[in-house]
Amino acid sequence: MALEYAGILVEHREIELRNKPQSLLLASPKGTVPVLCADGFILDQSLDIMRWALGKSDPDGWDVVDAVISQSWIEKNDGPFKALLDQYKYPNRHPDLNPEAVLSATIDLMLKPMEAALQSSPYLVGDRMTWVDVAIFPFMRQFSMVNPQQFEELPFASVKQWLNQHVESELFHTVMHKYPVWVD
């Protein structure tokens, strides 16, 4: 989304994670996606790719945001929220955990603070959309898709509205193509 927003054209190579092409592993041995290969450098962290794109062009000021507040949302998302999301998505991999306790921990960690933030402003950090919303909403989307009915029944109207806004945005639709798998 950041690349599209910044108007940066890329050749998109869809990776099948179960069958990673050699060219991906040569570019970035850790073997995660996304990886951006530019002239003379490689970025293999989503946030680095976003930062690089916004450094090139940021027409609506996605990057005009309080650094400390943004960092705390990202740390919470990338650390404990992703861990809980994994437990919530794959209960079979975590037979020792009680699914209700996982849901309740996720609500306390992420849903409640997000709802509070989004009740006082339409975006996570203030009145305008920033890179923080774009970096985090795909994970809330994943969470909402694990058990859509359960998500619908949760009392977090502002989170749902915020999520819908991003999922239904033209920008998201523009980039959410199904691409053919890249073969070296």
Ligand SMILES: N[C@@H](CCC(=O)N[C@@H](CS)C(=O)NCC(=O)O)C(=O)O
């Ligand atoms: N911190 C990395 C995480 C990337 C990541 O874990 N990507 C997943 C897919 S969403 C992946 O490539 N997993 C490797 C695998 O499943 O083999 C980033 O933000 O770019």
